[in-house]
Amino acid sequence: MDELNKAQEDARLFNLELFISKFLRYGVLFAGLLIFIGWMSQIDFHHNIFESFSHYETVPLFQTLSALIAQHAWGLLTAYSGLIVLIALPLTRVALTAFVFLAERDYVLAFCALLVLFGLGLSFALGFEI
Amino acid sequence: MLAPVHELLLFTISIGAGFLGSILGIGGGMIIIPVLTLLLHVDIRYAIAASLISIVATSSGAAASFLKDHLTNLRVAVLLEIGTVFGAMCGFLISKHVQSSILFLTFGFFLLFSALMMLRKRGDSLSHHDHPWSKKLRLASSYPDALGHPVPYSVENVPAGLGLMFFAGIMSALLGIGSGILKVLAMDGAMKLPMKVSSATSNFMIGVTATASAGAYLIQGDVHPQIAAPVAVGIIVGSYFGARAMLHMHPKLIRQIFVVVLVVVSAQMILKGLHG
Numbered sequence: 001m002d003e004l005n006k007a008q009e010d011a012r013l014f015n016l017e018l019f020i021s022k023f024l025r026y027g028v029l030f031a032g033l034l035i036f037i038g039w040m041s042q043i044d045f046h047h048n049i050f051e052s053f054s055h056y057e058t059v060p061l062f063q064t065l066s067a068l069i070a071q072h073a074w075g076l077l078t079a080y081s082g083l084i085v086l087i088a089l090p091l092t093r094v095a096l097t098a099f100v101f102l103a104e105r106d107y108v109l110a111f112c113a114l115l116v117l118f119g120l121g122l123s124f125a126l127g128f129e130i
Numbered sequence: 131m132l133a134p135v136h137e138l139l140l141f142t143i144s145i146g147a148g149f150l151g152s153i154l155g156i157g158g159g160m161i162i163i164p165v166l167t168l169l170l171h172v173d174i175r176y177a178i179a180a181s182l183i184s185i186v187a188t189s190s191g192a193a194a195s196f197l198k199d200h201l202t203n204l205r206v207a208v209l210l211e212i213g214t215v216f217g218a219m220c221g222f223l224i225s226k227h228v229q230s231s232i233l234f235l236t237f238g239f240f241l242l243f244s245a246l247m248m249l250r251k252r253g254d255s256l257s258h259h260d261h262p263w264s265k266k267l268r269l270a271s272s273y274p275d276a277l278g279h280p281v282p283y284s285v286e287n288v289p290a291g292l293g294l295m296f297f298a299g300i301m302s303a304l305l306g307i308g309s310g311i312l313k314v315l316a317m318d319g320a321m322k323l324p325m326k327v328s329s330a331t332s333n334f335m336i337g338v339t340a341t342a343s344a345g346a347y348l349i350q351g352d353v354h355p356q357i358a359a360p361v362a363v364g365i366i367v368g369s370y371f372g373a374r375a376m377l378h379m380h381p382k383l384i385r386q387i388f389v390v391v392l393v394v395v396s397a398q399m400i401l402k403g404l405h406g
Contacts, residue, residue, distance in 0.1 A: 010204075010271065013204060014197065014200075014204065017197060017204055018194060018197050018198065021193035021194035021197055022194045024190050024191070024193055024194070025190075025191050025192075025193070025194055027190070028187055028190050028191035028366070029191070031187070032187060032362070032363060032366055035355065035358070035359045035362060035363060036359065036363050038355055038359065039137075039355055039356070039359030039360065039363070042355075042356075043137060048136050049136065049137060049356045050136050050140075050170045050171065050172050050356075050357070051171075053172045053173060053176050053354065053356070053357060054171050054172065054173060055173060056173040056175050056176070056230070058350060058351040058352055059351045060349070060350065060351045061348055061349050061350070061351050061353075062349075063351070064351060076355055079355030079359055080355060082355075083183060083348060083353060083355065083358065084348070086183065086186055086187055086190070086362075087183075087186065087341060087344060087345045087348060089186070089190045089337075090186060090189075090190055090337045090338045090341040091341065091345075093190070093193070093337075093338070094211070094338060097204075097208060101208075108266070108267055109205055109208055109209070109267060112208050112209050112211075112212055112267075113208050115212050116208065116211045116212055116215050116338065119212065119215035119216050119219060119342065120215055120338070120341060120342050120345065122219060123215065123218060123219040123222060123342040123343065123345060123346050124345040124346055124349055126219060126222055126223060126346050127222075127345065127346035127347065127348065127349025127350040128349055128350075
């Protein structure tokens with residue numbers, strides 16, 4: 001009986017996760033489109049862009065975004081928005097997975113998914129200069 | 131050479147990397163990082179960040195395909211993601227204190243290790259001994275064989291698997307790779323999961339692992355669309371066609387050729403690391 005219940009639970013879980021994954025596929029397409037449009041609209045025809053990346057010098061993301069807004073550099077801003085959407089997708093997947101486990105009353109695995117979500121949040125926070 | 135030619139060259143190479151990566155079952159990062167650093171002379175830290183973005187894109191886009199084959203063990207994936215995500219966090223912290231030459235050396239040796247792993251014979255050693263954590267979390271499951279009949283399997287050594295996943299997370303963040311080879315080693319080597327289940331579950335997890343450090347690198351300012359865009363878009367396009375072409379190709383021969391290429395590239399990366 002337990003085996004049967006687990007099989008039914010797993011099937012429900014599988015279908016919900018498949019739905020989430022299909023949703024993510026469209027998200028990736030949308031993010032990819034933003035990145036592509038942003039990239040194409042800012043291609044520099046006069047300089048080899050890679051020369052400016054031969055030495056490591058980092059400027060925090062939010063400082064870069066503020067400068068791009070001030071310069072009305074919409075191409076790069078579009079590409080950055082695509083990158084942000086892309087990074088948000090797996091985060092959304094883990095959050096929805098936690099929700100699915102909670103709905104299935106599988107509290108231990110829901111806790112595991114929430115721990116992964118917490119880890120992702122903490123990791124992002126490390127990106128900020130303190 | 132006209133300036134945009136460099137970006138279009140990177141875009142074209144990224145399509146090739148995605149194509150080859152999907153045929154060989156490896157991430158495009160192992161190809162694209164040497165191209166960015168050795169050919170286009172981009173700093174390795176920017177290359178690592180761009181590679182991680184492409185991993186997030188390909189893995190998130192393909193998650194549905196990994197699930198459809200009924201091989202992915204969702205419960206195992208969620209549990210092991212704890213190890214990889216916290217490992218990636220440590221990898222990101224380590225990367226802040228590591229010199230570029232060390233990154234080149236580590237990457238070179240990892241390529242060599244990956245080449246050896248690609249040559250190993252893969253076979254299942256199924257276990258029917260369930261670890262207590264596996265019983266508690268109901269990790270044991272089954273997968274369909276060639277005829278569609280369910281083959282049950284148990285899950286051993288869960289703590290060892292989690293530990294190895296932590297290491298895989300560190301390597302992913304440090305080198306900008308998916309660490310699929312390490313993940314599969316943890317699952318089929320330590321936890322005795324069937325090879326097909328290990329590969330599918332590893333592929334399913336890679337995006338979340340890469341996101342942990344990709345997000346941190348993005349916020350820190352290491353991700354530049356000028357590099358990340360041609361790489362990510364190129365790898366997405368290449369892996370799309372690679373998955374379709376796989377049915378008509380002979381991966382064994384391509385794998386053997388690629389192993390030679392990996393050894394040569396790893397030697398170049400190690401040399402670059404040694405010469406600073």
